[in-house]
Amino acid sequence: MDKLIKAYAFEKMARIYVADTTALVQEAKDIHDLWPTASAALGRFLTASVIMGAMYKGAFDRDDAELTLRIDADGPVAGMVTTTNTHGEVRGYVGNPHVFLQYDSGKLNVGKAVGNGQLHITKDLKIRDIFTSSVELLTSEIGEDFAYYFKSSEQIPSVVSLGVKVDENNNIIGAGGIILQMLPGFKDDHLNAVEDAFKKLPHVSFMLEDGLTPEDILNQITSDHQLLESMPLKYHCDCNRDKFERGLISLGEKELKTMIEEDGQIETVCHFCMKKYTFDEIDINSLIEESKK
Ligand SMILES: [Zn+2]
Structure with a gap:
C-alpha cells in the first residue's frame, strides 16, 4: 500500500519525507491511459504534490488546506494539473496522455516530454486569501523544479528526488519520492552530510522496485533519524454532480438551451x-429554474 513517512534527521536539522506512490501512479495510468513518459511525468508530479500537501498537516491548527499545482509548458505532454490535501489524497491529469520519449540510454525523457514553461502552486490554506506562486521550470524533470521552487519561493534549501519505473507492459513497478528540507539553524556540516548521503543513495524508483519500504529508504539515507508520522496515500477524486451543475449554471440560460437543442443532452467529464x-433536457430546465431563484 502507498504511504508517506515523515522524520527528523541529521541532528534534527532536516525534515525528510519519503513516499511510495506506486499504486496511485498505476491508478493514474489506468484512468488516463498514460504512455510511459506521460506516466513518469505525471507520476513524479503527483508524488511531489501529495508530499507537499502533507507538509501542511497540522499547520495553523487546521487540516483542510488544499493545494492546486499546475505546470504550463510547451512539450508534448501539454501541461499537467494536480490537486491535493493534507490527508494524503491526490489526483491529476495531463493535457496529452500518449507520450513516449526516451533518451538514447532508454531512460524516459521527462524533460523533453514536459518542455519549457512554469510551475504554479496555489495554496488555499483556508485562513486568509488564496495565493499562487510561480517559478520557471529549470530542467522540466520535475524533481529539480520543485527543489528550485522551495529554494526561490520559500527560501528553504531542499533535496527533491522523484522517480517512476515503467515496465514493458506500461505498468508502474516503482514510483515514489524523497523530499528533504533543511530546518532553521542548520550548519554547513549538516548540509555536507546531506549531500554525501544523497550521493551514495541509489535512485528512489530503483529502491522501490527492489521492494524497499519508505522506512528502509529512510534507513539508507541515514541512521540518524527520528520517525514522526506515517500516513497512507491514495488517488482520490471528490468530484460530484453538484459541482458540475454549478459549472453548467455559470454558462447561462441561453448557452444551455442551445446545447440541449443541438445534442438533446449535455455530457460533462471529470x-x-x-x-x-x-444532463438531459429535464435536468437542464430544472437547473435553469433553480438558478433564477
Ligand atoms: Zn472526478
Missing part, C-alpha cells in the same frame, strides 16, 4: 477521474 455526468 478531467481527474474521467467520470461522466449526463
